[in-house]
Amino acid sequence: MLNSKIPAGPLEQKWTNYKGHCKLVNPANKRKLEIIVVGTGLAGASAAASLGEMGYKVKTFCFQDSPRRAHSIAAQGGINAAKNYQNDGDSVYRLFYDTIKGGDYRSREANVHRLSEVSANIIDQCVAQGVPFAREYGGLLSNRSFGGVQVQRTFYAAGQTGQQLLIGAYQALERQIALGTVEMFSRHEMLDVVVIDGKARGIIVRDLVTGKLERHFGHAVLLCSGGYGNVFYLSTNAMGSNVTAAWKAHKKGAFFGNPCYTQIHPTCIPVTGDHQSKLTLMSESLRNDGRIWVPKKQNDNRKANEIPEDERDYYLERRYPAFGNLVPRDVASRAAKERCDAGYGVGSSRQAVFLDYKEAIQRYGKIECSKHGNHNPSAEEIRHHGMEVVKEKYGNLFDMYEKITGENPYNVPMRIYPAVHYTMGGLWVDYELMTSVQGLYALGEANFSDHGANRLGASALMQGLADGYFVIPYTVGNYLADEIRTPEIPTSHPAFEEAEKAVAERISNLMNIKGSQTVESFHKRLGKIMWDKCGMARNAEGLKQAIEEIKSLREEFWKNLRIPGDINEMNPELDKANRVADFLELGELMCKDALLREESCGGHFREEYQTPEGEALRNDDRFMFVAAWEFKNGNNWDLHKEELKYDEVKPTQRSYK
Amino acid sequence: MEHYTMNLKLKVWKQKNTSSKGSFETFEVKDISSEMSFLEMFDVLNEKLINEGKEPIAFDHDCREGICGMCSMYINGRPHGPWHGTTTCQLHMRAFKDGDTIVVEPWRANAFPVIKDLMVDRGAFDRIIQAGGYISVNTGNAVDGNAIPIEKEKADSSFAAAACIGCGACVAACKNSSAMLFVSAKISHLALLPQGDPERKTRALNMLAQMDTEGFGSCTNTGACEAVCPKEISISYIARANAEFTLAALTSDK
Numbered sequence: 001m002l003n004s005k006i007p008a009g010p011l012e013q014k015w016t017n018y019k020g021h022c023k024l025v026n027p028a029n030k031r032k033l034e035i036i037v038v039g040t041g042l043a044g045a046s047a048a049a050s051l052g053e054m055g056y057k058v059k060t061f062c063f064q065d066s067p068r069r070a071h072s073i074a075a076q077g078g079i080n081a082a083k084n085y086q087n088d089g090d091s092v093y094r095l096f097y098d099t100i101k102g103g104d105y106r107s108r109e110a111n112v113h114r115l116s117e118v119s120a121n122i123i124d125q126c127v128a129q130g131v132p133f134a135r136e137y138g139g140l141l142s143n144r145s146f147g148g149v150q151v152q153r154t155f156y157a158a159g160q161t162g163q164q165l166l167i168g169a170y171q172a173l174e175r176q177i178a179l180g181t182v183e184m185f186s187r188h189e190m191l192d193v194v195v196i197d198g199k200a201r202g203i204i205v206r207d208l209v210t211g212k213l214e215r216h217f218g219h220a221v222l223l224c225s226g227g228y229g230n231v232f233y234l235s236t237n238a239m240g241s242n243v244t245a246a247w248k249a250h251k252k253g254a255f256f257g258n259p260c261y262t263q264i265h266p267t268c269i270p271v272t273g274d275h276q277s278k279l280t281l282m283s284e285s286l287r288n289d290g291r292i293w294v295p296k297k298q299n300d301n302r303k304a305n306e307i308p309e310d311e312r313d314y315y316l317e318r319r320y321p322a323f324g325n326l327v328p329r330d331v332a333s334r335a336a337k338e339r340c341d342a343g344y345g346v347g348s349s350r351q352a353v354f355l356d357y358k359e360a361i362q363r364y365g366k367i368e369c370s371k372h373g374n375h376n377p378s379a380e381e382i383r384h385h386g387m388e389v390v391k392e393k394y395g396n397l398f399d400m401y402e403k404i405t406g407e408n409p410y411n412v413p414m415r416i417y418p419a420v421h422y423t424m425g426g427l428w429v430d431y432e433l434m435t436s437v438q439g440l441y442a443l444g445e446a447n448f449s450d451h452g453a454n455r456l457g458a459s460a461l462m463q464g465l466a467d468g469y470f471v472i473p474y475t476v477g478n479y480l481a482d483e484i485r486t487p488e489i490p491t492s493h494p495a496f497e498e499a500e501k502a503v504a505e506r507i508s509n510l511m512n513i514k515g516s517q518t519v520e521s522f523h524k525r526l527g528k529i530m531w532d533k534c535g536m537a538r539n540a541e542g543l544k545q546a547i548e549e550i551k552s553l554r555e556e557f558w559k560n561l562r563i564p565g566d567i568n569e570m571n572p573e574l575d576k577a578n579r580v581a582d583f584l585e586l587g588e589l590m591c592k593d594a595l596l597r598e599e600s601c602g603g604h605f606r607e608e609y610q611t612p613e614g615e616a617l618r619n620d621d622r623f624m625f626v627a628a629w630e631f632k633n634g635n636n637w638d639l640h641k642e643e644l645k646y647d648e649v650k651p652t653q654r655s656y657k
Numbered sequence: 658m659e660h661y662t663m664n665l666k667l668k669v670w671k672q673k674n675t676s677s678k679g680s681f682e683t684f685e686v687k688d689i690s691s692e693m694s695f696l697e698m699f700d701v702l703n704e705k706l707i708n709e710g711k712e713p714i715a716f717d718h719d720c721r722e723g724i725c726g727m728c729s730m731y732i733n734g735r736p737h738g739p740w741h742g743t744t745t746c747q748l749h750m751r752a753f754k755d756g757d758t759i760v761v762e763p764w765r766a767n768a769f770p771v772i773k774d775l776m777v778d779r780g781a782f783d784r785i786i787q788a789g790g791y792i793s794v795n796t797g798n799a800v801d802g803n804a805i806p807i808e809k810e811k812a813d814s815s816f817a818a819a820a821c822i823g824c825g826a827c828v829a830a831c832k833n834s835s836a837m838l839f840v841s842a843k844i845s846h847l848a849l850l851p852q853g854d855p856e857r858k859t860r861a862l863n864m865l866a867q868m869d870t871e872g873f874g875s876c877t878n879t880g881a882c883e884a885v886c887p888k889e890i891s892i893s894y895i896a897r898a899n900a901e902f903t904l905a906a907l908t909s910d911k
């Protein structure tokens with residue numbers, strides 16, 4: 001039943017062959033074909049702009065007040081590309097290999113190879129759009145390293161890479177809006193997909209300002225709606241990030257792939273109290289120059305700067321000498337948890353480790369001083385110059401840390417702890433990015449495709465833009481070429497009628513509960529269950545409990561929720577309720593999926609399955625597959641397995657030692 | 658850092674929708690931790706209001722990391738509140754002390770109509786970008802990224818302008834409600850790069866014309882915008898954009 005549609009032929013020829021043979025739509029016909037794009041992050045904005053340029057009629061939606069504010073804006077560290085500008089041995093193959101290995105051998109070779117191939121085009125496209133990437137004095141593009149790899153292939157714009165890439169895509173999108181090829185609907189939330197004769201033909205959206213429901217037709221529907229990390233309540237995602245668009249698609253027949261694969265990012269600012277509404281990432285790029293440590297003594301109450309060098313445990317460097325502080329995220333996160341659980345954590349909660357820049361400031365300071373011909377600099381001069389360099393590279397991150405914590409990270413080490421950050425799972429898609437519903441596509445973080453069980457840093461931006469700029473323009477054409485005879489379906493069609501009615505009913509059901517608990521309180525409780533039992537470490541017992549707890553929380557939600565205000569007006573509490581209701585269903589599926597997978601791989605760590613050294617222990621014989629869940633009814637799902645085949649890379653126990 | 662808790666009085670603008678008349682209402686919040694962010698303090702207030710059966714206060718926010726530009730509160734007479742170079746979401750409660758009264762309003766400008774309470778419509782900014790805030794390059798048309806070396810200084814200056822988050826604080830701070838800092842940041846971001854050069858004249862002319870159409874006022878160089886910009890965009894970009902505009906107006910044959 002599952003057909004991943006991977007083209008035949010040698011790995012490095014597959015994409016070229018596909019492009020050479022896929023069907024095309026002629027310009028006159030493109031003008032008659034309508035495409036709906038939900039989402040304006042990197043995936044959505046790049047897709048909408050490119051498809052508009054090609055001549056399709058595009059309608060684009062986002063829930064923020066402007067497409068420029070999609071969550072991609074918050075990405076900090078950078079974007080990978082196999083340019084080999086540093087002459088350090090990088091290549092398409094190496095990026096492909098690192099990504100497959102980083103994903104702990106749970107992603108598709110063909111997809112990842114395509115991603116690596118187009119990575120270089122992304123950088124060119126962004127430069128042409130005016131994205132101000134960091135440059136060297138010679139005027140050429142600069143690179144930095146990121147976790148899980150040994151080359152420098154990450155392009156960046158200080159700590160604001162996502163912002164700059166998104167502004168580039170947003171400007172391309174606004175240009176198409178001005179030209180009339182794309183129509184933009186901001187402050188609109190998609191609440192259902194309309195499927196007619198097995199094909200996606202439109203969506204139902206709510207105008208968040210007036211509360212009115214609207215119907216929109218499209219020959220194809222692209223979901224670029226981002227990840228679902230907020231199921232954990234606390235995460236590094238923006239407050240509005242949600243699963244609703246993907247979940248509605250799931251309930252209309254799109255399979256959900258690997259829902260349990262969650263990325264817990266090792267370097268975030270620790271939780272301070274119950275009031276906490278979100279967690280803030282400190283970019284992985286900080287691990288390039290920062291050193292992570294805890295005291296060698298348990299429950300050490302001394303201040304960081306009072307702990308002498310030989311009483312510090314640089315545990316990543318100790319455990320993983322080959323990669324040191326640059327091990328992949330899943331490894332770094334678990335190592336931090338291990339130290340804190342063992343009583344070596346720092347700060348008042350003891351749920352934190354230090355990220356220290358003292359040595360980097362020294363090192364850069366000395367280099368700068370000799371660049372300026374000062375070969376006998378004072379300690380102060382070294383520190384001054386070192387701080388300048390660190391400020392240029394990471395200034396905005398340091399400022400952010402100081403604003404949140406009130407501590408100056410140039411003087412005292414930062415305190416960090418892992419937090420939910422990214423979801424590798426998502427809607428199952430084939431090679432063409434089509435879900436299991438004809439004409440319904442998923443791009444960017446919303447799909448499950450390229451990162452296996454663990455995403456390497458700087459590769460989500462790459463994937464989002466690859467999907468939008470370079471993949472979908474071909475693959476959607478291959479489908480639409482057969483749709484040129486389908487005239488626009490009027491939205492008075494019974495399928496639209498029915499879908500809108502169902503959405504309206506659900507909204508009025510939510511409003512009519514008139515209970516006593518706020519949406520926020522339910523969301524917090526769900527998040528706690530998920531974090532405790534389906535978070536950084538999982539076990540069968542806990543997952544079974546979580547499933548029961550989520551079920552009863554869901555029942556309570558539908559009995560005791562209180563939403564103030566009315567339906568036909570701007571009502572942020574109602575918007576949140578719609579999203580949390582879906583999280584309460586997704587959470588259960590995530591636990592089910594985690595329970596099924598009796599192995600540890602990447603971000604999915606089952607305590608029962610680990611090596612004697614505490615590393616993730618895969619079981620390739622039983623679990624080398626993508627778990628694609630088909631929604632049946634209530635809380636029943638059928639499991640479909642897509643076997644993963646490795647022709648090029650031999651799966652081994654991942655080692656970063 | 659010493660942490661403390663505080664009780665506060667809040668005078669907040671309430672307005673049902675664009676067409677209704679708004680007014681201030683007073684609220685009290687208790688036991689606010691100095692570690693909370695300003696918006697978390699609003700979360701506490703909203704939870705309390707809902708529990709009391711009242712309507713919460715509507716405000717815009719999303720990333721809560723100071724980068725999306727969505728949050729927009731005018732706090733004690735200053736866009737984004739008392740801290741320099743900080744968005745509302747990054748303002749933390751240690752900026753206040755027990756017993757303080759805090760006045761919170763939406764951005765006020767004709768071009769930014771209030772949608773509800775503290776939320777405004779900033780669609781005008783998108784339309785200004787539509788008028789020319791881009792480089793016309795279709796997907797697939799690009800040359801190698803390193804084919805066009807760019808002087809580091811220019812690239813850095815372009816980046817500093819591109820750091821604008823489009824929040825609109827500059828407009829809210831300006832007595833003329835001018836959008837000149839926003840517009841000039843975009844004009845400069847693109848004009849400083851060789852890729853942006855071919856369209857620089859039409860870009861400057863069209864974006865400035867759109868700014869007028871949207872009903873923003875003109876710039877009289879008071880510098881209020883620069884003082885409140887959370888990304889510390891320099892007012893020198895306004896001079897740059899004016900020069901672009903003058904050059905374009907003189908040489909344009911349109």
Ligand SMILES: Cc1cc2nc3c(=O)[nH]c(=O)nc-3n(C[C@H](O)[C@H](O)[C@H](O)COP(=O)(O)OP(=O)(O)OC[C@H]3O[C@@H](n4cnc5c(N)ncnc54)[C@H](O)[C@@H]3O)c2cc1C
Nearest residue numbers: 039040041042043063072077078190226444445458460461
């Ligand atoms: C703090 C942070 C830092 C990161 N740093 C990096 C990095 O350095 N490098 C890297 O590669 N990756 C990074 N990532 C990951 C990366 O940013 C995201 O995975 C990526 O940007 C997702 O892009 P997207 O286009 O898929 O979705 P998003 O950017 O999340 O966009 C989703 C869009 O969908 C819209 N939407 C959602 N639901 C609906 C609905 N129901 N109706 C209408 N519209 C809807 C939203 O309005 C939005 O426009 C980071 C992530 C975070 C949280």
Ligand code: FES
Nearest residue numbers: 719721726728746
């Ligand atoms: S909420 Fe994004 S900048 Fe404040």
